[in-house]
Amino acid sequence: MIRRMLILLPVLAVSGCGSAPVCSTEVVHKAYDRGSDRYALVEARDCGATTDIATVVKLGRSSRPADTATEVFIADSDHGATDLQRAGNIWISVVWPRPGVLSIAYASKARVFRRKPDADGASITYIASDPLTLPGVP
Template sequence: MRLPLLTIVAFCLTGCGASDLCSNTLVEKLLDPSGTRVAYHYIRDCGATTDYATSIAIGALGEDTAQADVVFTADSGHGAAKADGEGIWLRMTWARPGMLLVSHAEKARIFRQEGQARGARISYRASDDPVARPVP
């Protein structure tokens, strides 16, 4: 008996549960100077056939990463970007309350880059210089 392609795809989406294979590792939790929000820098690993994804999420104080809004996601572009352990090179700093500065590997393949979340503005700079900071 041949199964229709749609049945096979539906089975893999539900039965193969890609989300079950993924894990997040928190790299840094950074409290906004106002004390009202938190920026989370974490690495997402979904197995040997995918690159590590580096993400930033912003949430309210007391929320965890699952409740926070993802504002940045990137990977190394198959090794093209400078790595910092398993994820791409990335640094984040609160310049002042509500203003997050993010520096990341210059050749990172970016999937998401939001300019604001949870009442905070986010400024990005692509650079392989660990001292470089984005200009607000």
């Protein structure tokens, strides 16, 4: 019995039992804070057919490794309740209106999972909105 378990153990380890799904990420936009080396990175994260594409905003510093950036905002389209952009992400606008203040406007019908009020010395404001559209020219 023990011998069978020792033989099966490597097979189970290689088969991927319990492994996390592999996600693909596309960078949508990167905005830099004029007052420091901070940046905000917008990503579209696709983790497979059973999940919606997530729109993720990370706040980091150019002087640090990219994997240390903090995820400050995560949302998706709530199963198509809002229109999607080219990369499959929700409509989002990320700007630094003044040093140390990040403003994130996002689709009002999006399903939001995370909204941190601050990170890495910057304060963050959020606005649930929709993109402005100009009237057509007659």
